[in-house]
Amino acid sequence: MDKRTRAANGRSSVYLGNDGWWHGRVTMGVRDDGKPDRRHVRARTQKDVTAKVKKLERDRASGTLTRPGQRWTVGGWLEHWVENIISAAVRQSTLTGYRTAVYRHLGPGLGSHRLARLEAEHIEKLYAKMAASGLKSGTVHQAHRTLRTALNEAVRRGHIVKNPVELAKAPRLTDEEVEPFTVDEARRVLAAAEQQRNGARWVVALSLGLRKGEALGLQWPDLDLDAGTLRVRRALQRYPWQHGCGDSCGHSRARDCPSRTGGLITVETKSRAGRRGVGLPDPVAGLLRRHRDTQDLERQKAADLWEEGGWVFAQPNGRPINPRTDHNHWKGLLRKAGVREARLHDARHTAATMLLLLGVPERAVMATMGWSHSAMAKRYQHVTEPIRRDVAGRLASLLWDSPSS
Incomplete structure (x- = not known):
């Protein structure tokens, strides 16, 4: 028979149950449905259960409470967060990165833990395991940022009191090596x-150092070739195909769905700094004029097959260029030029390096490149300084070294 003393309304109670355990019940507040939020704890001794009751009372007084209801696992919360909370708030490319981190790394590594019991040490062990498996530091850091963002949302919603990612030592992020092309x-x-x-x-x-999506997203109204200016307003991205019918069309592949969504989509630039005006050097403006004339001839040749979209760089039928096709064309260009294997992003690094070598003020370089932070310019110092010293050394050798007799 339970040895229970009836507590006044709202007061905590401690009693010995028929099961041989000591039980405690504490009223923490009111649930969403208006009923009392009455929490239950148990222990083998009265002393231990009393300590648990007092902790709940301290949490109640300080306001550090978790919400009643579902006891999330880390894996369950991450899946709920990425599919139902964050999916409508970010662009597709960002969501793809989150899903990769959640389903490939975080879920398998931490998913079985109870969300409220996840500790910094669990997280740090996962980071170490990922690094030991040969994953790049950027991949580990992406998992870190994703987990921190997801658990910050869990804190805001009262599912956990504090975010253990804030206590975990973040993995060291190795800066991506800047490899601009030489002048040759x-x-x-x-x-x-x-x-x-x-x-x-x-x-x-x-x-000009435009990003891939920015260049492919250019439309002719963005250019004023007489004034020698170009304005970056948008980026072209390829989104994966998704069913638009709720999987009711009967097609296994989303791209066959009559109501599918995805494909080539224009999005706003990622930041305010990305929406920018860029000056066109005279040779570039002249080249773009000739490019426009060539495209006019293609439009006439294609006739009714031409799909007018105003794209500066288009397929022979006027449609925009798929980023994957653009990547393949870049690789083919490097082979034709007999130049080392390089990323298209290295062309952007080259433009930034040239501007800094020419002594263009840092703020002007930031505006041209669409950088939000001056730290981006500092990444190029280890590239530009040796080149400057080499130029100075060559000049000194030319002007002051005495000719051999």
Whole structure:
């Protein structure tokens, strides 16, 4: 028979149950449905259960309470967060990164833990395991940022009191190596681009440093070739196909769904700094004029097959260029130019390096490149300083070294 003393309304109670355990019940507040939020704890001794009751009372007094209801696992919360909370708030490319971190790394590594019992040490062990498996530091750091964001939301919603990721030591992020082209390499790439359709695409990459999506998202109204200016307003991205019918169409592949969503989509630039105006050097403006004339001839040749979208860089039928196709064309261009294997992003690094070498003020370089933080410019110092010293050394040797007799 329970040895229970009836407590006044709202007061805590401690009693010995028929099961041989000591039980405690504490009223913590009111549930969403208006009923009292009465929490239950138990222990083998009266002393231990009393300590648990007092802790709940301290949490109640300090306001550090978890919400009643579902006891989330880490895996369950991460899946709920990525599919039902954050999916409508971020762009597709960001969501893809979150899903990769959740389903490939965080879920398998931490998913079985109770959300409220996850500790910093659990998280740090996962980071170490990921690094030991050979994953790049950027991948580990992406998992760290994803977990921190997801658990911050759990804190805001009262599912946990504090975020253990804030206590965990973040993995060291190794800066991506900046590998700009040499002047000779850049010239060879530009010479090869002159022989290709849409060759102006690569001139824009090397001279202006536009990101891939920004260049592919350019439309002719964004250019004022007489004034010599270009305005970056949007980016072109490829989103994966998704069913738009709620999986009711009967097709196993989302791309076959009559109501599918996805494909090539234009999005706003990622930041305010990304929406920017860029000055066009005279040779680039002249090249873009010739490119426009060539595209007019293609439009006439395609006739009714031309799909007018106003794209500066388009397929032979006027449609925008798929980023994957753009990537393949870049690799083919490097082979034709006889230049080392390089990322398209290295062309952007090249443009930034050239601007800094020319002594363009840092703020102007930031505006041209669409950087939000000055730290981006500092990443190039280890590249530009040796080149500057080399130029100074060559000049000194030319002007002051005495000729051999």
